[in-house]
Amino acid sequence: MQRQDGILLESGTNEIEIVEFEIGNNRYGINVIKVKEIILPTPITIIPHAHPSIEGIIQLRGDVLPVIDMETVMGLPKTIGKNEGKYIVAAFNQQQVVFHVQDVSQIHRVSWDQIEKPADLYSGDTTQVIGVIKRSEDMLLLLDFEKIVLDINPESGIRVEEVKKLGVRERSDKRILVAEDSPLLRKLLNDTLTEAGYANIEFFENGKDALAYLENAVASGQKAQEVVQLVITDIEMPQMDGHHFTKRIRENEQLAMLPVIIFSSLITDELKHKGENVGANDQVSKPEIAELVLKMDQYIL
Helix, strand or coil: CEECCCCCCCCCCCEEEEEEEEECCEEEEEEHHHEEEEECCCCCECCCCCCCCEEEEEEECCEEEEEEEHHHHCCCCCCCCCCCCEEEEEEECCEEEEEEECEEEEEEEEEHHHEECCCCCCCCCCCCEEEEEECCCCEEEEECHHHHHHHHCHHHCCCHHHHHCCCCCCCCCCEEEEECCCHHHHHHHHHHHHHCCCCEEEEECCHHHHHHHHHHHHHCCCCHHHHCCEEEECCCCCCCCHHHHHHHHHHCCCCCCCCEEEEECCCCCCCHHHHHHCCCCEEEECCCHHHHHHHHHHHCC
């Protein structure tokens, strides 16, 4: 695997490094931050009655990890043997999984504004594609790995039951702005935050549209905290990612006082410095929805 550029260290540049891999005749991508390592296939232990996309489990340095067959996930004919292809060992949403792919080629650094949202014709709750990178010879499809894992194990996602434990609450007078590109996650957030009493929510598919909404509001004479009292943002979003979105809020004198919570599958002890560097007030790892609600309470009195 060849790296085109050095490791992306600076925060808020609106750039992403993508590991390119192949399944069938298509090229796909995964955020390099999610990738722990790439290894050759190792012996698999079959799990009876497992999900059709689970090949089995492997033991890697003391950890037992599920192996996900990406050909099955993508609905493609089975062509990769058990001992063929490559394993992408990934970590996000406080869990580790292995993706079995045909090949891994190189790493690309691109700007999020080069990544287009999938057309409505093939987007929606059922698609695994969250972004399209057009290239001269082909396209690179950025996949929603959180949704792939959630489809296999629904218990790994956001659960409204966690919020119900907080009891009856009334927060509908608080205006919340949420930037989240996944239609599935937007619905889950709407359901859970509404259950938590936060029923006045404005959703945007990316940081670019969310920032434009805020900038237009203050340009028209409104005060930022009259428009919204809190901003929640994902990190990985086409057009403008959450780190750059947060940075732009902090650079705007009229918006700078708005509290911003980053809610992402990429929140780890090793990566929290990126959110801190762009001025996020707090960071919560998906799917910890109850923790997110408690943080919202803290910043909106």
